[in-house]
Amino acid sequence: MNLILLGAPGAGKGTQAKAIVEKYGIPQISTGDMLREAVAKGTELGKKAKEYMDAGKLVPDEVVIGIVKDRLQEKDTEKGFILDGFPRTLAQAEALDKMLSELGKNIDAVVNVTVPEEEVVKRIVNRRSCKNCGAVYHLIYKPPKEEGKCDKCGGELYLRDDDKEETVRDRYSVYRSQTEPLIDYYGKKGLVKDVDGTKSIDEVTADVLKILDAL
Ligand code: AMP
Numbered sequence: 001m002n003l004i005l006l007g008a009p010g011a012g013k014g015t016q017a018k019a020i021v022e023k024y025g026i027p028q029i030s031t032g033d034m035l036r037e038a039v040a041k042g043t044e045l046g047k048k049a050k051e052y053m054d055a056g057k058l059v060p061d062e063v064v065i066g067i068v069k070d071r072l073q074e075k076d077t078e079k080g081f082i083l084d085g086f087p088r089t090l091a092q093a094e095a096l097d098k099m100l101s102e103l104g105k106n107i108d109a110v111v112n113v114t115v116p117e118e119e120v121v122k123r124i125v126n127r128r129s130c131k132n133c134g135a136v137y138h139l140i141y142k143p144p145k146e147e148g149k150c151d152k153c154g155g156e157l158y159l160r161d162d163d164k165e166e167t168v169r170d171r172y173s174v175y176r177s178q179t180e181p182l183i184d185y186y187g188k189k190g191l192v193k194d195v196d197g198t199k200s201i202d203e204v205t206a207d208v209l210k211i212l213d214a215l
Pocket residue numbers: 009031032033035052053054056057058059060061064084085086087088092162171
């Protein structure tokens with residue numbers, strides 16, 4: 001099963017991707033996670049991406065397309081994959097179509113998680129991520145057992161640089177102008193499945209899994 005998770009920053013794509021990984025055993029391909037890892041390691045890719053990310057802007061298409069292309073060649077994607085945070089522009093969507101047709105693959109569904117801007121802002125500024133394993137918490141909806149510490153690995157929890165309110169608003173407006181047109185792009189292909197992302201995490205997961213079970 002080859003899936004795309006579409007939705008504004010903070011819509012819950014990463015959280016839902018993890019639930020899909022658990023149920024279907026296919027890997028989550030999060031360009032945001034891959035870029036953050038590159039930044040943390042100080043690689044060439046990380047150096048290129050950092051200033052865009054900190055400013056809430058999109059990393060240039062050719063950079064992101066390159067990392068997804070490499071990732072889709074890996075063996076664990078043979079049974080399927082979940083693209084989380086990619087594509088984010090029309091150029092990326094077109095590049096993805098080309099990559100997939102070269103690999104003889106198709107997208108089976110585009111799950112579009114919808115959440116209004118004010119809810120996104122409220123969610124993201126309360127989001128805390130583990131520096132060590134990347135697990136994501138929310139101070140109100142999903143607090144860690146011990147303040148500032150990851151339940152899974154004990155790592156330090158932090159607020160991502162690009163999760164500050166001003167940057168979140170910039171990211172949302174980038175989403176509206178660059179990424180939202182993809183709903184139409186995939187809608188015309190009959191692939192879009194809308195999910196109301198304002199419900200609780202478990203309710204959204206139930207809705208997503210119901211859609212995927214029916215594919
Ligand atoms: P995310 O964790 O998906 O919210 O991504 C965090 C940041 O990484 C974004 O604000 C962008 O700067 C960058 N990024 C992630 N995915 C992409 C993409 N597909 N295209 C361009 N930039 C991306």
